Amino acid sequence: MGRKSTFGPEQQATNTSSKIVAALERLSEVFRVLLWDNAKQHGISPIQIQVLTFLLHYPEEQRTITFLAAHFNMTKATISDAVKSLEAKNYLIRKVTATDTRSHTLHLIKAGKALAKKVECFAYPLQNTLSLTCSKEQSALLEHLLQLIFKLNREGIITPQRMCLNCHFYTQKGGHYCNLVPCKLKAADLRVDCPEFQFPQ
Structure with missing residues (x-):
């Protein structure tokens, strides 16, 4: 007999990992709905919102199609x-x-910057809801999510992210530790996307 479906109510009733997967799916739906609602208001696609938001905040050397695809x-x-x-x-x-001369970087012009500032607010409802959670619980959630992303990176399911756990400077010395700073990091100090990130050598 094959593995039972994660999405079956009976499986979820007795399997914690199935409940977590189902909960993550619901959260992904939140992003999808928020992105689509915002995109429709401005006559662009959800992917285009993500590209605009990225180009508004990231340095020129990262504003390439190759980097965006990986990100x-x-x-x-x-x-x-x-x-x-x-x-x-x-x-x-x-x-x-x-x-x-064979490669190029992407640059928002005035209209693009104005639109990017409008559409990047799509995630505010989710962020506002999270702000109602105490800082200790937010830190624990961040740590668990980064561990999950790290494991998915290692399994090749998603591309390696520029976060602390994947970084050349990161080690575990009785907890989280950054050799660049250098200092011990609290869970809340961990970064999902770090400007100083370097892939392990």
């Missing part, structure tokens, strides 16, 4: 299509990199 766990073709659409709507432009 969002999407194919280069999917990201390229989203970028072409935003380019056609005059929200961004491409600039050839000085070191390699």
Whole structure:
């Protein structure tokens, strides 16, 4: 007999991991609904919202189709299509990199920046709800989620994320420890996306 479905109510009633998977699915639905509702208001797609938000906040060297594809766990073709659409709507432009004329970086122009600032608020309802949870519980949740992401990275299910647990500077010395700072980190100090991140050598 094969494994019982995670989504069957009877399986969920007796299996904690199935309940967690079902809960995570509900949360992913929250993101999907919030993204779609926001996207429809502005006549763009959910992927385009994610691209705009990324380009608004990340440094130039990371604003490439290759980096975006890895960051969002999407194919280069999917990201390229989203970028072409935003380019056609005059929200961004491409600039050839000085070191390699075959590659380019993406830059929001005035209209793109204005739209990005409007659409990035799509996650506020979820963030506002989380803010009602005490800091201790938020820290514990963050730690558990990063551990889950780390395991999914190791299994090759999603691309390695630029977070503490994947970083060259991270070790466990009686807890979380950053060798770059250097100091011990509390769970709340752990980063999902760190500017100083380096892949293990």
